[in-house]
Amino acid sequence: MEIFNTVFNFGIKDFIDVFLVALLLFYAYRLVRGTVAINIFIGIVVVYFIYLIVEALQMVLLTKILGGFISVGFIALIVVFQQEVRKFLLMIGSTNFASKRGFLKHLKFLKTEGITKSLTDIDTIIAACNKMSTTKTGALIVLERNNNLDFLVQTGDEMNIKVTQPIIESIFFKNSPLHDGAIIISDNIVKATRVILPVNNEKTIPQRFGLRHRAAVGITERTDAIAIAVSEETGQISCFKNGTFVDFKDSTELIEIIKEDLD
Numbered sequence: 001m002e003i004f005n006t007v008f009n010f011g012i013k014d015f016i017d018v019f020l021v022a023l024l025l026f027y028a029y030r031l032v033r034g035t036v037a038i039n040i041f042i043g044i045v046v047v048y049f050i051y052l053i054v055e056a057l058q059m060v061l062l063t064k065i066l067g068g069f070i071s072v073g074f075i076a077l078i079v080v081f082q083q084e085v086r087k088f089l090l091m092i093g094s095t096n097f098a099s100k101r102g103f104l105k106h107l108k109f110l111k112t113e114g115i116t117k118s119l120t121d122i123d124t125i126i127a128a129c130n131k132m133s134t135t136k137t138g139a140l141i142v143l144e145r146n147n148n149l150d151f152l153v154q155t156g157d158e159m160n161i162k163v164t165q166p167i168i169e170s171i172f173f174k175n176s177p178l179h180d181g182a183i184i185i186s187d188n189i190v191k192a193t194r195v196i197l198p199v200n201n202e203k204t205i206p207q208r209f210g211l212r213h214r215a216a217v218g219i220t221e222r223t224d225a226i227a228i229a230v231s232e233e234t235g236q237i238s239c240f241k242n243g244t245f246v247d248f249k250d251s252t253e254l255i256e257i258i259k260e261d262l263d
Contacts, residue, residue, distance in 0.1 A: 120188045121163050122258050126251050128168035129230050129237050138179075138232030139172040140212045142197070144186035145262060147223040156181055156195035163188045172230075182215065182227075198222060209238070216240040226258055 051066040120143060132139050142149065157178065161167055163185060171178045171193055181194040197215035209231070216227035221243035229238045239246040239254055241261065248254040 120185060120262060122255050122262070124163055124165050125168065125185070125228070126237075126255050126258075128165045129228060130251055131165070131169060132172060132230045133235040133237055136232055136235040137169075137172050137174060137230065138212060139168075139228075139230040140182040140197070140215060141168070141228040142182050142184045142195070142216075142219055143226040143228070143258065143262065144184060144191070145224045145226065147225060149184050149186070149191070149223065149225060152184060152195050152197065152219075153192040156184075156192045158192050159183075159190045161190040163190060182212075182219075213238060213240075217243050220244075226261055228258075 047066065048070065051063070051070055054062040054066060125141060125143075129139065129141070142152075167190065168183075170176060171183060171190070173179060178193040182197050183193045184191045184195055198218040199211060199214045210233070212229045212231070216229045216238070217240055219225055220227050220240045224242075227240040229240070230236070231238070237251075237254070239248065239258070246254070246257060248257060
């Protein structure tokens with residue numbers, strides 16, 4: 001009877017409560033998806049369900065042990081998910097809630113009519129990288145995903161140019177005034193050039209990699225963006241996600257990996 005009454009007393013406040021919890025879990029999943037953290041997240045969920053079971057079965061000793069673990073779990077979560085928490089807070093802080101379109105973009109799992117999103121032309125971007133690789137032209141390209149990167153646009157020159165291979169190559173041409181720094185691409189548009197990225201000085205990377213690669217590590221640690229770097233010394237193309245190198249055999253595999261991440 002109590003359950004029956006609870007179901008029929010489900011009001012608008014309860015609906016909002018459930019919706020916000022679902023939204024929080026959705027963002028948490030998007031932040032840890034495809035990373036090692038997803039396994040930790042699943043492990044925590046399993047431990048919590050075990051705790052509920054042993055508590056229901058009145059297993060006193062196990063209940064106390066797991067209860068103690070869960071009671072300090074919040075602090076442990078902050079330590080374990082440090083990078084993910086930083087990305088989550090950055091995502092919230094960089095969201096332009098004043099813009100209806102911008103807000104709905106972050107809720108893109110909802111089907112909203114009238115809002116279209118241009119798919120970034122990864123084939124064109126990688127083709128430009130391959131061309132710059134042959135001429136050993138240094139480049140750093142940041143692909144925006146869910147985290148808004150407008151806070152970085154202010155460090156460079158704001159643009160609104162459709163992505164094409166000649167555009168990318170001309171931006172990073174050695175005599176071009178725009179070749180220093182990174183470019184940010186979102187929805188197949190170059191949002192900014194000469195962008196200054198946060199550089200990671202803590203993580204050890206091979207000495208043959210320079211500031212471009214450290215900047216790529218830094219921005220992908222702090223946000224969910226994907227960074228592509230072309231080495232000026234060797235012409236090697238590198239891809240970064242979640243602060244680490246992305247392994248790929250050739251350009252075709254790299255294109256498939258990035259397209260899957262951008263979906």
